Amino acid sequence: MSEAIKLHYDVDGRDFTRAGEASGKIKKTLKDIGFPPEIIRNTAIAVYEAEINLVIHAGGGEIDVEIAPDYVEVVLTDHGPGIENVELAMQEGYSTAPDQVRALGFGAGMGLPNIKKYTDEMKIDTVLGKGTVMTLKIYVK
Amino acid sequence: MNVKNLIDEFSLEVLCCGELAEEKQITGGYCGDLLSWVMSKAKEGDCWLTVMGNVNSVGVAVLADVACILLTENAVFDDDALTRAKQNGVIVLRSKESAFDLGAKIAKLI
Numbered sequence: 001m002s003e004a005i006k007l008h009y010d011v012d013g014r015d016f017t018r019a020g021e022a023s024g025k026i027k028k029t030l031k032d033i034g035f036p037p038e039i040i041r042n043t044a045i046a047v048y049e050a051e052i053n054l055v056i057h058a059g060g061g062e063i064d065v066e067i068a069p070d071y072v073e074v075v076l077t078d079h080g081p082g083i084e085n086v087e088l089a090m091q092e093g094y095s096t097a098p099d100q101v102r103a104l105g106f107g108a109g110m111g112l113p114n115i116k117k118y119t120d121e122m123k124i125d126t127v128l129g130k131g132t133v134m135t136l137k138i139y140v141k
Numbered sequence: 142m143n144v145k146n147l148i149d150e151f152s153l154e155v156l157c158c159g160e161l162a163e164e165k166q167i168t169g170g171y172c173g174d175l176l177s178w179v180m181s182k183a184k185e186g187d188c189w190l191t192v193m194g195n196v197n198s199v200g201v202a203v204l205a206d207v208a209c210i211l212l213t214e215n216a217v218f219d220d221d222a223l224t225r226a227k228q229n230g231v232i233v234l235r236s237k238e239s240a241f242d243l244g245a246k247i248a249k250l251i
Contacts, residue, residue: 017221020200024229027204037185044204045180052197105193110177117181 013060023048157233194218
């Protein structure tokens with residue numbers, strides 16, 4: 001693998017049953033390339049959390065992935081309401097997810113903390129009323 | 142212990158992918174219903190005890206590489222979840238016992 005592989009996914013904000021498809025495909029691609037299992041697992045968990053966030057909070061969005069020999073970069077873009085207080089959202093247990101989402105097992109307030117835990121770099125650019133761009137990077141050590 | 146041993150030991154109901162039970166090894170266990178929590182804490186090869194039987198729990202099982210989903214207290218496993226489990230080869234089992242009771246027994250065997 002000499003050149004970076006680029007992948008793009010559209011995430012449907014209305015369809016909870018399809019949430020997780022993009023992360024599943026990314027996981028499979030990384031497996032096919034032969035990345036170390038830990039990198040695959042960490043990337044898949046981080047992207048799944050972020051993908052679920054797109055569905056719960058932002059009405060969907062887009063995921064762009066760049067896979068290079070020594071890193072995986074994932075950029076998630078949405079045009080949702082933005083994150084009012086990023087510092088608060090990063091705290092374990094803090095959640096603004098509605099009750100119907102909690103009934104499905106989400107909304108534990110672990111999404112963003114999990115993403116941080118499983119990535120080497122996590123950057124959030126958010127504008128209230130405009131949307132959020134989250135950039136994640138995982139290095140192959 | 143493999144998943145087949147687990148099914149036989151506790152007379153578990155098999156909801157999906159029982160044909161994979163012999164080859165899947167159980168190396169640990171995890172109990173929990175909050176999916177982010179499970180994703181973060183469950184380990185590869187764990188037997189995951191939960192009452193959460195929806196399509197998202199199947200997604201979490203795939204990502205976390207657990208050995209199987211074991212629904213406790215006869216929890217419902219919906220049709221969308223079954224379809225997704227079949228597509229991804231996720232073993233799904235069910236018991237009428239609680240996670241506490243069943244988990245305590247399984248822990249002695251691992």
